[in-house]
Amino acid sequence: MNHNAATDTLPRRRTPGDTLSWLPTTIGRRLRVFAWLSFAAEVLIIGTGGAVRLTGSGLGCTEWPLCTPESLVPILEVQGVHGAIEFGNRVMTGVVGLLALAVLMLTLHVISGRRLVLRAVWFALGGIAAGVAVYIAASALGLPDAALMSAVLLLAVLVGAVDSLRQTTERRDLAVLAWVVLVGVMAQAVVGGFAVISSLNPFLVGFHYTVSLLLVCVTALFLVRLRAQPGRRIPAVPAWFSITAHLTGVALALTIVFGVLTTGSGPHSGDIDIQRQGFDASILAHVHAWPGYVLAVLVLILAVSAWVLKLPPRRWMLVLVVAILVQVGVGVLQARTGLPPVLVGIHMVLAALSAATYTVVITRLKKPAA
CATH class of the missing domain: 1.20.120 (Four Helix Bundle (Hemerythrin (Met), subunit A))
Structure with a gap:
């Protein structure tokens, strides 16, 4: 395999002003580093998720997305080490999500410049605005506000993914994999919330782990495809x-x-x-x-x-x-x-x-x- 041809160039035309200066335009070191970090984080969160379960800390935070009805973070005097362990896993979810987002943005910029990046950002901002509006309305009506807000955010990401992939003409394999990881991480947060709400239903907990395992496989596949030569095989x-x-x-x-x-x-x-x-x-x-x-x-x-x-x-x-x-x-x-x-x-x-x-x-x- 010709490494330089496979990873460092993407034949396409770009117009002046088509790029954001701080983002890469080729598949180089920065994207590979973030891809490896994303893979490592997906593996690590399986370990932290396992620690939650194996230490009996699954309900260390009794609420979701808050840890307690009054606090986002655990109150150590009340919840002790179990709350800290469960909250630590939630923080790790945030890290995994940020890395998945970074890989996606870098990938989109390498593929097509700032066009797809800006469209993805607009979808994200629209999803956040819609999510906040739904949260406020649901709270006023006494509905499950956090769950509905999460559903709206996830829907916005799915719509953004479909829009982005419809316009992707080069290295669509990388774009698909990057979007799958981000969607998967967001879906995992929702599933984890339902696991807590359902008092650790074993099927939900098992599904939660299985999806995490699949995301490890997807991030591994992304690393392989980064170095692969595009085209027919x-x-x-x-x-x-x-x-x-x-x-x-x-x-x-x-x-x-x-x-x-x-x-x-x-x-x-x-x-x-x-x-x-x-x-x-x-x-x-x-x-x-x-x-x-x-x-x-x-x-x-x-x-x-x-x-x-x-x-x-x-x-x-x-x-x-x-x-x-x-x-x-x-x-x-x-x-x-x-x-x-x-x-x-x-x-x-x-x-x-x-x-x-x-x-x-x-x-x-x-x-x-x-």
């Missing part, structure tokens, strides 16, 4: 290898889904006063392990095949082998030691990193057409 591996790789993805997805259900039925409910009902965690732990072992076998087969045949994904397959084997080891160890919170938290983060690595592997199944 053709298969770089035999058909059987590609089919097996996608079947491996099914095994990975099943492992993660059953892992989420297992955690949701286990002892770490997020609050000492909340007891899980329904699924038997001991049975689910075995069900979770079955696709996990299948996944490990498939990954080993793919890794050996990739190295023997010298296929493009071979180096990332090695990384995936290490990630899955460590993940299996941590899973077995936590099951045999009574699910200590630290190991459960590591297991959650490793699942996201494994999924991100698999995402990179899939991108290596094709190569740019000559």
Whole structure:
């Protein structure tokens, strides 16, 4: 792959005054740094979200978006460390959102100059104005003001994304991924609010984690596409290898889904006063392990095949082998030691990193057409 051709130039015409001087006009170091920061933040928030749940701090802030009915921040004398942990995760959500916004603005400016950036800013300002108006009206009518305001803001972002993508003609892949991350982060804030309001409904909490994991994969894919040569792509591996790789993805997805259900039925409910009902965690732990072992076998087969045949994904397959084997080891160890919170938290983060690595592997199944 020609790195300079793929990442540092975007052939297009620009008119004088079409750029904002402080924003980059090519895919260079600044955009890559912010993209890496966005990826790291998405991984980190899984860790902080896990800490909220595993320390029983899920209701450390009893309200949303406020922490208490009277305060945005926790009152340590009343809520103690649980309030601080929960509020810390909320602050991290803000950091993730700001980084996603920075990546989006940089990407839009690289693609088309200030035109799309300014349109996105106008949509944002309009959404904020509409959100404030809805909040005031809902408060006066006794309706759920914060929820309605959040819905309006999310709708404004969705409309802005559609408008932006309709006008994007170059590197639309980067624009789509950047918008998906920003929309996903905003949606996550809403889902997190409903999780608190519903007293940590296990399905909402599980969905919250799953979406966070998917956002890690999307930010990883964005990093790959930054360095990829645009244009048509053709298969770089035999058909059987590609089919097996996608079947491996099914095994990975099943492992993660059953892992989420297992955690949701286990002892770490997020609050000492909340007891899980329904699924038997001991049975689910075995069900979770079955696709996990299948996944490990498939990954080993793919890794050996990739190295023997010298296929493009071979180096990332090695990384995936290490990630899955460590993940299996941590899973077995936590099951045999009574699910200590630290190991459960590591297991959650490793699942996201494994999924991100698999995402990179899939991108290596094709190569740019000559």
